Amino acid sequence: MSTVDIATTPSGSQRSVETLVSKLRRRQVVGSRDAALETVLVLRQVVSKARFSNIDQLVAIIRSVGRRLVDAQPKEHSVGNTVRKVLHHIREEYNTASKGTAASSSKVTYTISNFVLQGQPRKQTVAPKSEAIITLKENDPDDPDSFSRALKPVLMEAIQDVLDELETVYDNVSKNAKDHIHSDEIILTIGHSRTVESFLKQAAHYRSYTVIVAETGPSYKGHEMAQSLSAAGISTFLVPDSSIYAIMSRVNKVIIGAHAILANGGMFAITGSLLAATAARVHSTPVVVCAGQFKFTPLWNLYHDFGALDFADPSSVLGFEEGSLVDNVDVLNPYYDYVGPELVDVFITNDGDHPPSSVYRLIKESYDDDDHEL
């Protein structure tokens, strides 16, 4: 795969890759959506500048860029997801486009193992966007650029689709907010998830309800959330994290955001989410997670890894003003909790509401299997 190196991508796009790599590394780009957006923009530039004469070269270029971005910040899962999504769309466009030239070149042979694979979830074939059939000539020795020239407009359109999805993600998630929140309900939330924020504000147009925000130490993102919600005219209470359990008996629904959603239906979410979800389980309170589908990550087993969690600056837990203590204790400040699939009732995404058990299927549908390892 490394026959096509990053070096073959022109310097302009290489520079933009480098910039994003260092931004990710320095944590100047944080948050799944921002990271995903930046990734699409870089990929768009890479594809538009890339020189390739067949699809494999293009895929190799994108993968090598993707690998660099993922290595720069492996815990920002949406970067890898976006790369996979772009690859998936590009392959799809290529397949529809090449159908006109090489008719059924890849005919599936009928064997028992393929018969078994029929059971695999597949995306319903989408009607091709480009009605006009383009003639594709792969590996044309006379004019090596002809392939990329013909394919690029379609590819750009495909990447634009990914971008559009990301840009409209909040609107699409909150589209049906009023069906999930009823009048006079009491909602508990934690952290400051943009998705949840827009979801709650959207519902406030139709319903009057109360939100209890846990302050979410040690980052205290809950403060911002409470401020923003009450500014939007929603009746809001701010409570300390330690009272989540006590308050749960009065809560009708727990609505939280996610950082990354794994294939088993579990998720990484801001610290405190596990506490809230477990307390909700005890009281049989529904736990609703709002998240865009770009957070779906084709991984199963991260929960074994303590290191899979992200750790934040410990100074917010124990500052240097506690000088005498600092030398004597180790301070950890994990930024995310792993919340298992059994604690989540539903994921509300930009493309429908899904139970944790069907996340694996959505992942199979939106990414290609060979891209799971970039």
Place this chain on the structure above:
Amino acid sequence: MASGESSKFNLHATYLKNLQNHEISPPLAAILSLSELVVNSGAGTMFELVKELHEGAEVLKKSTTNPISLNAGCELFIAFVTLFPHESDSFAELKSELMRQGQKYAREAISYRDKIAELTLGFIKDDSVILTHSYSRVVMKALLHAHKTKRISVYVTEARPRGLGIKTYEELTAAGIPCTVVLDSAVAYVMDKVDFVLVGSEAVVESGGLINAVGSSQIAIIAKASNKPFYALAESYKFHRLFPLSQYDLPTHNPNILSFRSPQITAAQGSASGVSPDNQTPAINDISTFMTPAISSSRTMSADQIVCNPDVDYTRPNLISLVFSDVGTLTPEAISQYLVAMFAG
């Protein structure tokens, strides 16, 4: 049908011959034997061929007391044959093509255990303590594969009455994996020390549940109660279109199992009048004549008592965390989806 008669005899012999190979499990042996049946059959049309295959499957099924996994293989092959596109010039050619497909699949399928072992590796962290049940070839492969790169220790249940856990113990110890045999009744005692449970399977069924050596279900229940993951390993040819709602829906269940004997029956000449309605098959009386008082006094189960016990049990899908198969890591829901798409699609 004369040709059918002659191949019937061959079929069972072929099946047994295929089973001789230790890598070949019953479903694969069934697929291999059925594909040989295809070329040996005198059927002139697809309809006749499929009918003959069904009869062959029936013969194989009758030849064994535990036909579950064998059935899964037969069903897979027959469904495949039914849907196979007719592109060959002659029917004879089609038949030999079908046989080639069957044999090709069996060759491929042997490597599935390695695939599953590789998949399982990602879920085994260093220093894991694993509980397994009885003996399973695919679990052995997974454990031995994990042993190459990670430190693991294994508890294995004895798995009475066949005691196959001892076989697992011997093979693991020979490979240098720390291993201890625990009583089937000590599973709850050991569960707190265990990181996860890993079992093989006889079949995985449409509900997403699992059919495996008896005892798996109770292990799964205990694992669930102590919040430990319960993983099952299953090659895709063990996907079986069956929807048991309880233990007693399994094809292996018969009136003998769990039947009550009247005290008199142990005195050899018990009349059937006083026993429960289930307990009327003549087989029971035949077996009970083997039983001598000496055996029952030695405080182990007599053959007669063992007959009243099941070989396999059904584990409900809500107790299973994940199923690893050659087609990927699957949730129990995914299994049912696979089965529906394969056989109903």
